[in-house]
Amino acid sequence: MLMTDSTTIRVDRDTHRRLLDLSQSADLSLMEVLRRATAALEQQLFVAEAKSQMQRLRADPQAWADYLRESSLTEVADGVN
Secondary structure, eight states, X not given: OOOOSOXXXXXXXXXXXXXXXXXXXXXXXXXXXXXXXHHHHHHHHHHHHXXXXXXXXXXXXXXXXXXXXXXXXXXXXXXOO
């Protein structure tokens, strides 16, 4: 990826060392390690929020029944659920 615009961020020495270790062991640039770490955290937060919303939905018996009914309407016969 061509880096046309960048900025500087400050990190503590331990974090910098850990980033360098990851960079070297994965044969990636520091920028790519940071990109992947950012994407991984975004995904982790997304999944945590989705789980939280499902727990709230399941806590409401009527809402859960409605959800199950609606999801059954979108099922197809391809064997994938």
